[in-house]
Amino acid sequence: MADAKRNDAAKQQPESASRREFLHTCSLAGPLLLLTLQSTLLEAATGTEKGYQAREHRYGMGVDVSRCIGCGRCVDACKNENDVPREPYYFRTWVERYVINSAHETSVDSPNGGIDGFPGITTEKSILRTFFVPKLCNQCDDPPCVQVCPVGATFSTEDGVVLVDKDYCIGCRYCVQACPYGARFIDPRTRTADKCTFCYHRITRDLLPACVEVCPTGARVFGDVKQRASPLVQFNRFHKIHTLKPHMNTKPKVFYADLDEEVR
């Protein structure tokens, strides 16, 4: 019924008026279309969800060392989710095992990044303590990698994640040298720098990073340091927190609970 009325109204309008109207609509729609297209392209480029406001967030991760069982599922999930090369020289995240014996000697290993778990410990001396430590990019607030990149291909996002623009990276490897945590590598396929992004394509869609998602013991906690109700703020409230290499003054946003002094 309503459609029929609209059709009648259209018929009653002179042809010239409808053409004018059409052109008028076009003149308005053009810029609007461009704007929509631009924002869509922007969202596609950064992988963010529509309406996502980066400046309202500040992401970090908590790692509860005492909960990690060294199963390596996080390493595997990361390689799957982010298409990280499978060779044992490229990791966005890996797990280290520390064994401190009765003579206070420390040995560390991370066979293939811990992706298949760890072999049994073979040491003649008795073990004083042993534990696993998941590692990843610390998403520093003062990142040395961003400072040294000669072209600005590595940058900090407004929501506190350090990313690499692969179309811009010249492959000088200065960022790899500048990272105190060994968190960067050169992707042999693109020949550009690569690193953990906190699964930026997921977190901006309100999903958890893959490593957090699969951790069977909840050793990894992801959240927003800006929001009081976030699991990360809870985590930081109820644990004594350490960061890695604090003397580097890089202000990491990966917070470790129960971290041993042997961990570097």
Added chain:
Amino acid sequence: MEPLGEVLKQVQGYIYPNEVELHWSLLIVVYPYVTGLVAGAFILASLVRVFNVKELQPTYRLALLTALAYLIVAPLPLLAHLAHPERAFEIFLTPNLHSAMAMFGFVYAWYLMVVLLLEIWFDYRKDLVLWSAEEKGWRRWLHWGLTLGATDLSDKSVRFDSSAGRFITIIGIPSAFLLHGYVGFIFGSVKANPWWSSVLMPIVFLFSAIVSGIALVLLLYVITTLVRRKQIDMPCLDKLASFLFYALVVDFSLEMLDFIHRLYEAEESIGILSQLVTSRLFLSLVILQALLGTVLPLLILGIVSPALRGRSSLKTPDELRRLLYVAAGVLIEVGIFSTRWNVVIGGQLFSKSLRGLTVYKMQLLGIEGLVVGGALLLLPLVLLLGLIVLLPPWPEAEAHLAKAAEAS
């Protein structure tokens, strides 16, 4: 990826998984070595121009051309090393002003355009005009073209050349310091790496650069003079050797200061760095850099050259002294190359976890290989040969022209 698999087997202790790949290899060793030679050769030239060390006059132009030949090659190892050389120009177009490396283009362009080319042009302008007047064929046109149309040979004009050249050299000295101090800063400012991170790094780089530059010009002077079957100017060579000795003393003192300072402070990294020096770097650091590259040349030059008492401590015939100077020069070049190696490669042979050591497998072929590295070290000498043909730096070329000018 087989080479990385091989490396993985030879890792000692624990290194972060991503550290298996060594990121700055032979080409990045060649780069500071070559840049150092530029700065060193230029500082030597400035001794003549600004500090009026008359004995060194025969080496003045040779030193300038040497600096130019090496400066032209300096960016090539960097470019070849980039994974995306086609994007290299982004450093000029959209530099990150917080990055030390982003400054390379500007420092380099300043040194090449403002300092070296201008100084050479002012120094050669008069000769270019005279050469083009008496030559025939392509040389005539080439030399005429290089005058850029400034063919005025009046006293006033020639005096201006001289004072402009002197002024540029005065600017050039801090620029040469900047050029190589900057290279040291690239490494010295990496706080993540305890082997590199040192405020002394730029200054150590600088003095080792001066040492290598003087030694290179000494070698080139002897070789070119012998090839041309001319008499070697012994007072000049003695003076070169003396300055080489002084620079080496300062360089050695700075290296020792750095060494003792690290040892005395004994920071967290001291354990792994000691292991590094006594195992992986023993040959290149203790033997090549320290003993053969520094101590032995210091002894030779200290005893034979007139550096210490105004005359040689040990009276030696000219031929023997010349031979010993050449030997010292070669040893120093090997030593300074080892110095660069020990900084660049040494700084990547230990893990930033400070718990393990890795190895460097140099390739023979390939862009980062021995062949390319060697070619980049030889290329400046080929360029220098071309420059020498184009702009003869020999004293007799000037003397001949002076006579011709008088006659006309």
